[in-house]
Amino acid sequence: MSTATHDSPAGLHLPAAPHAAVRPASTGPTTTTSGPTDATTTATTHAPAASSAATTGAPARSSDIPPFPTGVQKLTFAKAITLGLRRALADDDKVLLMGEDIGRLGGVFRVTDGLQAEFGDDRVVDTPLAESGIVGTAIGLALRGYRPVLEIQFDGFIFPAYDQITTQLAKMHYRSRGRLNLPVVIRVPYGGGIGAVEHHSESPEVLFAHTAGLRVVTPSSPAEAYALIQQAVTSPDPVLFFEPKGRYWEKGEVDLDAPATAPHGDAATGMDTARVVRAGTDVTLVAYGPTVTTALKAAEAAAAEGTSIEVVDLRTLSPLDTATVAASVQRTGRCVVVHEAPVMYGTGAEVAARITEECFFHLEAPVLRVGGFHVPYPVAKIEHDYLPGLDRVLDAVDRALAF
Amino acid sequence: MSSSGLPHADLTPAAPGARPTGSPSGSTAPAAPWTPAATHGGPAAAPVLTTDGRAAAYSTSQPSSAQSSSAQPAFEGGPLAEEGLVQLLTPTGERVAHPEYDAYVAALTDDDLRAMYRDMVLVRRFDTEATALQRQGELALFAQALGQEAAQVGSGHALRPQDHVFPSYREHGVAHVRGVDLTDVLRLFRGVDHGGWDPVAHGFHLYTLVIGSHTLHATGYAMGVVRDGLVGTGDPEKDTAVVTYFGDGATSQGDVSEALVFAAVNQAPVVLFCQNNQWAISEPTTRQATVPIAARAPGFGIPAVRVDGNDVLASYAVTAQALERARSGGGPTFVEAFTYRMGAHTTSDDPSRYRSSEQEEYWRRRDPIERLRAYLESRDALPSQFLASLAAEGDALGEHIRTTIRAMGHPSAASMFEHVYATPHAGVEAERAWFESYESSFLDRPGHSEGSHR
Ligand SMILES: Cc1ncc(C[n+]2csc(CCOP(=O)(O)OP(=O)(O)O)c2C)c(N)n1
Ligand SMILES: [Mg+2]
Numbered sequence: 001m002s003t004a005t006h007d008s009p010a011g012l013h014l015p016a017a018p019h020a021a022v023r024p025a026s027t028g029p030t031t032t033t034s035g036p037t038d039a040t041t042t043a044t045t046h047a048p049a050a051s052s053a054a055t056t057g058a059p060a061r062s063s064d065i066p067p068f069p070t071g072v073q074k075l076t077f078a079k080a081i082t083l084g085l086r087r088a089l090a091d092d093d094k095v096l097l098m099g100e101d102i103g104r105l106g107g108v109f110r111v112t113d114g115l116q117a118e119f120g121d122d123r124v125v126d127t128p129l130a131e132s133g134i135v136g137t138a139i140g141l142a143l144r145g146y147r148p149v150l151e152i153q154f155d156g157f158i159f160p161a162y163d164q165i166t167t168q169l170a171k172m173h174y175r176s177r178g179r180l181n182l183p184v185v186i187r188v189p190y191g192g193g194i195g196a197v198e199h200h201s202e203s204p205e206v207l208f209a210h211t212a213g214l215r216v217v218t219p220s221s222p223a224e225a226y227a228l229i230q231q232a233v234t235s236p237d238p239v240l241f242f243e244p245k246g247r248y249w250e251k252g253e254v255d256l257d258a259p260a261t262a263p264h265g266d267a268a269t270g271m272d273t274a275r276v277v278r279a280g281t282d283v284t285l286v287a288y289g290p291t292v293t294t295a296l297k298a299a300e301a302a303a304a305e306g307t308s309i310e311v312v313d314l315r316t317l318s319p320l321d322t323a324t325v326a327a328s329v330q331r332t333g334r335c336v337v338v339h340e341a342p343v344m345y346g347t348g349a350e351v352a353a354r355i356t357e358e359c360f361f362h363l364e365a366p367v368l369r370v371g372g373f374h375v376p377y378p379v380a381k382i383e384h385d386y387l388p389g390l391d392r393v394l395d396a397v398d399r400a401l402a403f
Numbered sequence: 404m405s406s407s408g409l410p411h412a413d414l415t416p417a418a419p420g421a422r423p424t425g426s427p428s429g430s431t432a433p434a435a436p437w438t439p440a441a442t443h444g445g446p447a448a449a450p451v452l453t454t455d456g457r458a459a460a461y462s463t464s465q466p467s468s469a470q471s472s473s474a475q476p477a478f479e480g481g482p483l484a485e486e487g488l489v490q491l492l493t494p495t496g497e498r499v500a501h502p503e504y505d506a507y508v509a510a511l512t513d514d515d516l517r518a519m520y521r522d523m524v525l526v527r528r529f530d531t532e533a534t535a536l537q538r539q540g541e542l543a544l545f546a547q548a549l550g551q552e553a554a555q556v557g558s559g560h561a562l563r564p565q566d567h568v569f570p571s572y573r574e575h576g577v578a579h580v581r582g583v584d585l586t587d588v589l590r591l592f593r594g595v596d597h598g599g600w601d602p603v604a605h606g607f608h609l610y611t612l613v614i615g616s617h618t619l620h621a622t623g624y625a626m627g628v629v630r631d632g633l634v635g636t637g638d639p640e641k642d643t644a645v646v647t648y649f650g651d652g653a654t655s656q657g658d659v660s661e662a663l664v665f666a667a668v669n670q671a672p673v674v675l676f677c678q679n680n681q682w683a684i685s686e687p688t689t690r691q692a693t694v695p696i697a698a699r700a701p702g703f704g705i706p707a708v709r710v711d712g713n714d715v716l717a718s719y720a721v722t723a724q725a726l727e728r729a730r731s732g733g734g735p736t737f738v739e740a741f742t743y744r745m746g747a748h749t750t751s752d753d754p755s756r757y758r759s760s761e762q763e764e765y766w767r768r769r770d771p772i773e774r775l776r777a778y779l780e781s782r783d784a785l786p787s788q789f790l791a792s793l794a795a796e797g798d799a800l801g802e803h804i805r806t807t808i809r810a811m812g813h814p815s816a817a818s819m820f821e822h823v824y825a826t827p828h829a830g831v832e833a834e835r836a837w838f839e840s841y842e843s844s845f846l847d848r849p850g851h852s853e854g855s856h857r
Contacts, residue, residue, distance in 0.1 A: 104757045105685035128655035128691050129614060129683050157613065160657065195543045198597050199612050344830060373834045375823045380543050380594025381813035385838075395841065 065118045072255045078111050078248040080222035081187075083256060084229035085112065085149065089119050091260070092147060095233060097124040098134055099151030099187075108153055109189055109248055131161035135186065139168055142182045149233055154245075155190040156199025162207075169238045170213030181236045185229075189245035190218075191290040191340050193387055195380045202377050203341035205289075208240045209317040209350075216317040217271050218242040220292035222252035224315065231263035231271040244290035274321035276328060280310035283334040283397050286325055286351055288314035291338045291388060298393040309397065317347055325351060326358045333364035334400040338388050343371040365403035368396045482651070482692040483681060488709050488741055491716040494769045496777025498716075507720035513784040519560055519715050520779060521793055523552040523772045526576045528797040529585045530746070532804045533592065537750045541808050543594040548575045550713075550745030553771030554678050555648075556580060557718030558740070561726055562646065563639070564606065567628075569621035569647040572610040573678075577648065581607040585800075586807040595813050614649075615656030618675060621647030622662045625671035625729070634672045635732030642730035646674040646722070652683025654699060655691045663703040663737070672729035674722065675700070675737045678712060680744035685757040700737035712740030713771040716778075743769070816842065 068086065075083070088095050097112055097119075103126040106113030116124035127134050131152060138148035152158045158165075165186070172180050192201030209216045215237050219225035225243070232239040261269040277292065278299050287295035292313045299309035310328050314321065329335045335355050337348035348369030355367050370388040378386050480486055491501055491508060530547045537545040548555060555576025562568065562580070570577055578588050583600045590596035591610060598609040611617035625645040628634060633643040653659055654677060666673050679696050681688050688696065700707035706728075710721040718740055725736035743766040747754050754763070779785045820835040 100683075101685045106756075108684070108751075126686050126690055129652035129686070130655040130657060132657050133655065159613070195594060197544055197591060197594065197612060373819065373838070374828075374830045375819050375834075376597075378819035379596060379814065382816045382819055385816035386819055391845075392841070395844075 066114075069256055071257060072253050074251050075222050075226075075254045076249050076251050077219075077222045077225055077244070078109055080226040080252075080254050081111050081229050081243060082113060082115070083254075084226045085233075086115060086118070087260065088149070088230055088233040089115065089123060092233075093123075094145060095123070095147045095149060096141065097149050097151070098127050098138060099125075100127060100129055100134075100153050102126060102151050107151060109245060111187075111189075111243075111248075112151065131157055131159075132164050135161040135164040135169060135184070138184050139164065139172070139182060142184050143180065147183045147185075147233060149185040150187065152186060152188045154196075154200045155188055155202040155204055155242075158186075158188055158204060161186075165208070165214070165238075165240075166211050170211045173237070174213060182238050183233075183236050184238045185232045185235075185241050186239070187229075187241045187243060189248070190242045191244045191246050192377060192383050193246040193290070195383070197380070198377065201380075201383065203242075203339065203372065205240070205242050205317055206341060206346055209320075209347070213238065214318060215239045215271075216242065217315065218244065218289035218317065219315070220244070220247075220277075220287070220289055220313050222250075223254045224313075226254045226256070227258065227261065227269070228271050228315070230260045234260070235263040235271070242289060246290050247293065250293070272316055272319050272321065274312055274314045274316070274324040276310060276324065277313045278309070278311040280308040280332065282308045282332055283336060283400055284310045284312060284325070284328040284332045285393070285397070286312045286314060286335060286337040286348075288317065288339060288347070290340060294388065294390060294393060295338055297390055298397065301390065301394060302397060307397065307401065314347070320347075320350060320354070322351075322354045322358065326355060329355050329359045330362045333362055334403075335363075335367045336370060336393070336396045336400055337367065338370040338393050338396075339372075340387055341372055342374055343369045344374045346371055365400045368400050370396045480695075482679070482688040482695050484695060485711075485741065487695075488711040489717045489721055490711040490714050491720060492711075492714045492774050492778050494713070494774060496774050496779075496781060498778060501717075501720075504717065504720035504724070507723045508716050511716075511719075513779070513782065515560075516716075516775070516779060516784065517789060519556050519719070520772070520775050520785075521796070522556045522559075522576065522580055523715065523775065524793055525797060525800055526552050526556065526579050526585075527772060528800055529575060529579070529804065532801045533589055534746075534750060536589070536805065536808055537592070542589060542592045542750075544749050544751060545589075545592050546573050546749045547746040548573050550743045550766065550771065551678055551680055551740075552576050553715035553775070554676075554710075554712035554718050554740035554742050557715040558646065558676055558722035558738075561719050561722040562606075563644075563726075565633075565641070565643045566726065567606045567608070567621075567624055567643070567645045569608045569617045569624070569645065570610055571614070571617065571649050571653065572612055573650075574610075574648045578605075578607060581605045583607055586804055589804070589808055590811070593808060593811060595811055615653040615658040615662075618647045618649055618653070618659050618662035619665065621645050621675075622666045622669070622671050622673050622735075625666070625673035625735075626669050628672055629669070634730055637731075639730075644672045644674060644726045644729035646676050646726070648676050648678060650683060651677065651679040651681065651688045651691055651696055652686065653677070654696050660699075660703075663700060663705055663735075666735035667704040670732070670734035672732070673735045674725040674729055675705070675735060676722065677737070677739045678742055679739050680712075680742050682744050682748070682754075682758070684748045684752065685754075687758075695739065697737060697739035705735050705737050707737040707739065709739045709741060712742030713769055713774060715771060715775050742771070745770075 085097065097115060101108055102112040103116035103121055103124050112124060134150050138150055141148050152161065169182055169184060172182050190203050190205065194201065205216055205218065208214050215235065217228055217232055217239055219228045229241060232241050263271045267273050278296060280299060285295040285298060292311065295311045299311050302309050310332055312325055312328050337351045339347050341347065348371055352367035352369065370392050372386055489501065489504055491499060491504060493499055526548060530549050533542060533545045534547060536542050551573065555574055559577040559580030568577055568581060575585060575588055579585055583605050587599040590599035602608045608617065628643045628645065633641055636642055649659060662675065665671065666675065677696055679688055683691065695709060697707040697709045708721050710717045712718055721738055725738055728734065728736055745766060776785065817835065817839060820831055823831050
């Protein structure tokens, strides 16, 4: 229900859209007029129009749009996604952004800030408040040759669209025996730790990883986010793109000139692959999305105590890059998986089973899991007792080492 | 409808023509008939039906170009038109006659009106206090009812104790009228509780944050009321209705359309009360509809009425009529209360990004509390003694809110394992046991500091 959460700097620490006063051309009459009057309503009994900024239909002048930044820059996670989307929109005019509050407002996390002003309200679309409708119509648009990139406002609000995603989006390529592709990306801010009310902090990624036909990707840093969002948009498959919202305001270096790389087939850059983000010898910590930072901090803390932790960032949950994880565990002999989602039937269970199958004789300890409990996401005041923080990760590392 | 209490009662829906008409008061016209003609021109041609069956005066001109990719209102005025709203008090507080709804307010005394005024003033005070507490870091978030007090308090006053309400998350005015301690409402916003009050004790369900879901719960609850034989008995202590509150944005959700379908075919005693506050976060109602929101309902066979939601008397009157229809077995009614979200969507929102201060100013001048105040003053019905005691009551409420919230603390970490299931669940119990031993292990492990969670 909220816009960006109270204690995140959403929208507050970001500069105002530099060109908010200019509206792009649209193919039809202006439809996003934000006041109680619009061009066709009778004005007599109506309140004043919204800000004049809203009602001009003039195309954005190129001088009002900041040039695409270049070089290596220190960016927030959110801004890296914004720029990745901006590049995707510029590269392919079939790319459309659709979602609730993503246009005029720039999204409740401001991830799409400025994009409607630059690309127009027919390419960055404020949709009706209906997630099933957003995904369902995106399927139709994709069938018509478009590449919709959807935003679900918060993890907990994807469920009205669950039917469209699992029964339609995931299966159409299969049912058509490969005749139809649905290159739809669904961006989902997910994860907790931001002090929000219920349904705003959940981690439902395995529900989608469990569904054949969907790719599930989740970046862990601004640089990853910039690259992976562009790959997701060019993938011919539907992609669930889970963004760790608790990390939106963390900064990292991003090479904005890095060429967009192919999503599939390249083990070094493709989105189907996991990555060793810190080398180590004693324990492999497997993480993804928001917990990669936690794992790196744990590795740092453990190093001070003489334990060498290798951190693997899964990056993609479907497909699961078991080879990279197995190679690491063959080196370390121990494996701990950490994620915010509940442990029960979770990614950790899948990794543990695969590693047990593939590295049984290398294992010095059972694969351990650290994650959420089998309870609904709790109230904000105690969410840090629920989430797998540094202490719980180090506790599991200690237990793995004690075998 | 079957009035059998048996769980397997025949639920064959009443044919539209078989709907019981009239009401105990005898003052309502029959429900608006479903007009098959409305379907021929497509949805855009469906007239908004007033409860007397007359189509309201919306132009039905078609879009000029069929090729237009725009969602321009096909109706002159579109979803933000102010024509055709039931109004009993003008914005300056003058009482205007209404042939249909005067009867519903005729019995209200000055004391009743002052009670409404009091509730509106107290709820606004609550909004102010809660917003301040959020700014001070005492609440994680807050969503104001600011500007919607008349719609909420007016409709809330039309309820009887046995009725049941399914709110969304902004209905603090209704919560207050239903006797919920407003500090309990803040438990959710402080992040110490997902609910906060006993829904059964108050006939007021928990807030629902997932837009639109609860409209189906309300409809199902109302279907249960019918099975229990508690509509159409003629006994005002027994006949029961259900109200669900939701926003303009919510009407786009599939669940809300499904609620309309189930309410109609079951002739459920439910009032679907939409507060069209003109905004769904940053999106104006023109992003959700091209015709007035109330125009959705007749296509489902549900009579609809548009009311000036800043007019507490009119809000009371249309709700009273709709509740009476529901209780007497006349089925569902859709109420669109046209109002304005005077504040931000929530304390996290910045409306200056998407709406003008002129618009905000326009609606500030149509403040629902000022309207009732002007009317009461014109009747000489606001004695200074009343105002003084109300001011004192407001201060006491403010004090109560501040001290209660600050003293709320937070729940124990282990409480997250409580009430996941109604009976013990081995998986939860095993995790709870692990968690408790893990927590106690910190007592003898100084190396790891509790709290360094991220
Ligand atoms: C299913 C779902 N999708 C999205 C949201 C995020 N959200 C919270 S409030 C809101 C706008 C609701 O507008 P409206 O129904 O008009 O109610 P109002 O806030 O104006 O009272 C949105 C999109 C949500 N809570 N639930
Ligand atoms: Mg609204």
